[in-house]
Amino acid sequence: MKLARQAWLIFRKDLLLEWRGRARTVSVILFGIVTLVLFSFALGPEAEPLRRGAAGFLTLALLLSSVLGLNESFRLEQEDRALDGLLLRPVEPTALFYGKAMGSAFLLLLLAVVLLPAAVVLYDLSPTPGGMLRLLGLWALAAAGLAAPGTLYAAITGRLQSQDVALPLLLFPLVVPVLLGSVKAMDLVLTGDPMRQLQSWTLLLAGFDAIYWSVCGVLFPFAIEES
Amino acid sequence: MEAAAPAPALETRDLGRRFGRRWALAHVDLEVPAGGSLLLAGANGSGKTTLLRLVSGRLESSAGTLRVFGLDPRRQRGTVRSGLSLVAHHLSLYPRLTAAETLALWLRLGGEEASRARVGELWVEAGLEEHGDVEVGGFSAGMRKRLALVRVRIETPRLLLLDEPFSALDAAGRAWLAQWLAGLHREGVGLVIASHALEWAAPLCQRAVRLTAGQVTWRGPAADLLVEGRAR
Amino acid sequence: MNRGWIRWSGLAGLVLLAVGTWIGLFVAPAERHMGDVQRIMYVHVPSAWVAMVCYTTAFVFAIVSLWSGRRVWDDRLVGAVEVGAVLNALLLIQGSLWGRATWGVWWDWDVRLTTSLVMLLLFAGVLALRRLADDEGRRASWSAVATIVAYVDVPLVYFCVRWWRSLHQVQSSPDTVDPAMVVPLRLNAIGLLLVAIWMASRRRRIEGARREAESAAPPARVASEEVARA
Numbered sequence: 001m002k003l004a005r006q007a008w009l010i011f012r013k014d015l016l017l018e019w020r021g022r023a024r025t026v027s028v029i030l031f032g033i034v035t036l037v038l039f040s041f042a043l044g045p046e047a048e049p050l051r052r053g054a055a056g057f058l059t060l061a062l063l064l065s066s067v068l069g070l071n072e073s074f075r076l077e078q079e080d081r082a083l084d085g086l087l088l089r090p091v092e093p094t095a096l097f098y099g100k101a102m103g104s105a106f107l108l109l110l111l112a113v114v115l116l117p118a119a120v121v122l123y124d125l126s127p128t129p130g131g132m133l134r135l136l137g138l139w140a141l142a143a144a145g146l147a148a149p150g151t152l153y154a155a156i157t158g159r160l161q162s163q164d165v166a167l168p169l170l171l172f173p174l175v176v177p178v179l180l181g182s183v184k185a186m187d188l189v190l191t192g193d194p195m196r197q198l199q200s201w202t203l204l205l206a207g208f209d210a211i212y213w214s215v216c217g218v219l220f221p222f223a224i225e226e227s
Numbered sequence: 228m229e230a231a232a233p234a235p236a237l238e239t240r241d242l243g244r245r246f247g248r249r250w251a252l253a254h255v256d257l258e259v260p261a262g263g264s265l266l267l268a269g270a271n272g273s274g275k276t277t278l279l280r281l282v283s284g285r286l287e288s289s290a291g292t293l294r295v296f297g298l299d300p301r302r303q304r305g306t307v308r309s310g311l312s313l314v315a316h317h318l319s320l321y322p323r324l325t326a327a328e329t330l331a332l333w334l335r336l337g338g339e340e341a342s343r344a345r346v347g348e349l350w351v352e353a354g355l356e357e358h359g360d361v362e363v364g365g366f367s368a369g370m371r372k373r374l375a376l377v378r379v380r381i382e383t384p385r386l387l388l389l390d391e392p393f394s395a396l397d398a399a400g401r402a403w404l405a406q407w408l409a410g411l412h413r414e415g416v417g418l419v420i421a422s423h424a425l426e427w428a429a430p431l432c433q434r435a436v437r438l439t440a441g442q443v444t445w446r447g448p449a450a451d452l453l454v455e456g457r458a459r
Numbered sequence: 460m461n462r463g464w465i466r467w468s469g470l471a472g473l474v475l476l477a478v479g480t481w482i483g484l485f486v487a488p489a490e491r492h493m494g495d496v497q498r499i500m501y502v503h504v505p506s507a508w509v510a511m512v513c514y515t516t517a518f519v520f521a522i523v524s525l526w527s528g529r530r531v532w533d534d535r536l537v538g539a540v541e542v543g544a545v546l547n548a549l550l551l552i553q554g555s556l557w558g559r560a561t562w563g564v565w566w567d568w569d570v571r572l573t574t575s576l577v578m579l580l581l582f583a584g585v586l587a588l589r590r591l592a593d594d595e596g597r598r599a600s601w602s603a604v605a606t607i608v609a610y611v612d613v614p615l616v617y618f619c620v621r622w623w624r625s626l627h628q629v630q631s632s633p634d635t636v637d638p639a640m641v642v643p644l645r646l647n648a649i650g651l652l653l654v655a656i657w658m659a660s661r662r663r664r665i666e667g668a669r670r671e672a673e674s675a676a677p678p679a680r681v682a683s684e685e686v687a688r689a
Contacts, residue, residue, distance in 0.1 A: 080322070181619060
């Protein structure tokens with residue numbers, strides 16, 4: 001009970017800080033759009049290869065933007081050693097993890113609101129309204145899959161000298177299942193699903209989320225208490 | 228286990244901590260009785276901050292034993308932490324939160340209701356009447372310090388750890404702080420103060436130690452630090 | 460631990476490897492379809508097995524390391540991860556050579572090849588993190604955390620790559636192949652395992668010695684006369 005309450009307070013605090021520093025959040029979203037545009041230059045201007053690659057580009061834009069958001073989330077905590085203050089409050093490290101991971105997942109979900117329509121326009125996609133909702137759902141699953149291990153690793157790399165390199169180095173290989181699952185599933189939504197595979201990929205994403213939201217929650221206290 | 232006397236607030240035996248090959252602290256023996264007070268004197272880099280971080284449990288010791296309220300601050304983290312407060316050099320404030328939001332967050336994290344009245348009461352105590360709705364990032368160093376200090380009111384610790392509390396304050400602020408700390412101490416809160424401002428800190432403490440390169444090189448009544456020649 | 464035993468096991472491992480490889484190259488019959496190329500299997504399959512054994516051991520050490528908080532387990536962890544990563548790298552090179560000879564390409568997004576590539580990146584990340592962490596306590600707990608997180612990922616990667624790209628290379632189990640092929644495979648597997656144990660234990664000792672050297676006795680206690688008691 002205390003855990004859920006503290007996690008909720010941390011989550012709300014992160015959203016408030018995100019709102020106050022919205023220039024930064026907007027930059028992350030712009031970065032996502034720039035990525036989408038760059039893919040058009042790499043594979044365009046014909047519409048066909050872009051349309052076929054759309055699921056992959058969307059997922060990569062999410063992945064690349066996530067690193068910026070996650071690094072920022074712990075830069076806030078390190079700036080004035082706010083993290084020490086929270087832990088000595090004492091806030092349960094587990095509550096801290098779930099609060100911050102939810103905050104990051106929420107931010108990444110927010111990205112979808114801009115990036116999905118942008119991709120529809122840029123890549124000439126024509127998803128049905130139902131398809132759009134499915135894309136949003138898949139995006140949420142992928143965002144959650146990045147946020148949990150991302151929060152664990154950002155807590156670690158936030159205290160390193162070379163944090164900007166360290167986080168993607170650790171995170172990207174780890175989230176290969178999220179990447180593959182999200183690309184495949186979104187592609188099935190966008191280009192049709194004759195073999196009825198969408199459900200398996202969705203389950204894979206959900207399974208990854210379930211595993212990493214629990215494992216990282218258990219490991220986070222060990223990562224954060226050593227200083 | 229003796230049931231009668233309360234466990235000392237702080238007790239160390241041969242305590243040491245190293246960073247890589249460098250020992251920031253070594254062979255430190257200290258005892259602060261429950262509700263007692265200790266002044267840590269010593270030059271910059273003599274190990275005062277390391278000692279406070281060890282006591283708070285944010286750092287693990289490399290040698291010796293450390294007991295806070297008779298408990299191991301690394302093993303019984305929750306219990307130890309709920310009994311102590313640390314006001315460190317870094318004040319653990321979020322620059323983009325207002326003073327009122329900061330106080331409300333602390334209150335709620337501690338399981339209290341953050342009513343307007345309660346928050347207002349605290350920012351008045353910190354002397355921030357007109358600035359409750361200003362973002363902390365716009366505060367002067369002294370205001371930030373006072374805001375960080377009133378968190379002690381929320382945490383109601385048995386032992387208060389302070390790292391250079393008198394820095395960044397003007398003369399009036401120091402006088403206010405000295406009086407405020409004396410009040411807390413009278414209420415039974417133990418104090419461990421690391422400070423250069425001996426003229427302000429010494430009168431607050433009963434005992435004192437001087438650290439040199441991570442080791443205790445002098446110990447005695449805190450008042451002696453103010454008497455030329457006795458503590459050198 | 461009995462160091463003599465470890466040293467002899469290393470030596471025995473090398474002998475087994477030599478014998479196994481000799482049998483594999485000169486005694487075992489050539490495979491019907493693939494010919495002599497298939498003989499790489501006698502080092503390739505044992506590399507894969509032993510790399511997995513190393514990572515699994517590292518995973519167990521990581522859990523014990525976090526649970527006990529004792530640094531010895533971190534020394535053991537680094538031994539297991541490093542030897543695992545070396546075998547993993549060899550595995551990729553062998554797989555690539557084999558792919559070139561069989562499929563005509565150096566690289567193919569085959570399930571096991573892809574999984575071992577991701578696996579190497581994951582554990583290389585663990586080793587990189589160790590290098591970046593400046594404090595002993597952080598190094599130990601962060602390595603353990605990263606090892607656990609990476610190890611849990613391996614089966615997930617395997618399954619999703621298999622779905623992603625189903626270029627089936629049905630695993631051959633020992634009972635469908637010629638017994639003359641089983642002998643060198645088994646010998647090499649045991650030999651490589653012994654060598655790996657030997658290497659990992661050497662690495663553990665190096666790590667332990669490095670740690671000891673760093674934690675050399677704290678500076679002498681200031682003479683008690685100087686600490687005037689008032």
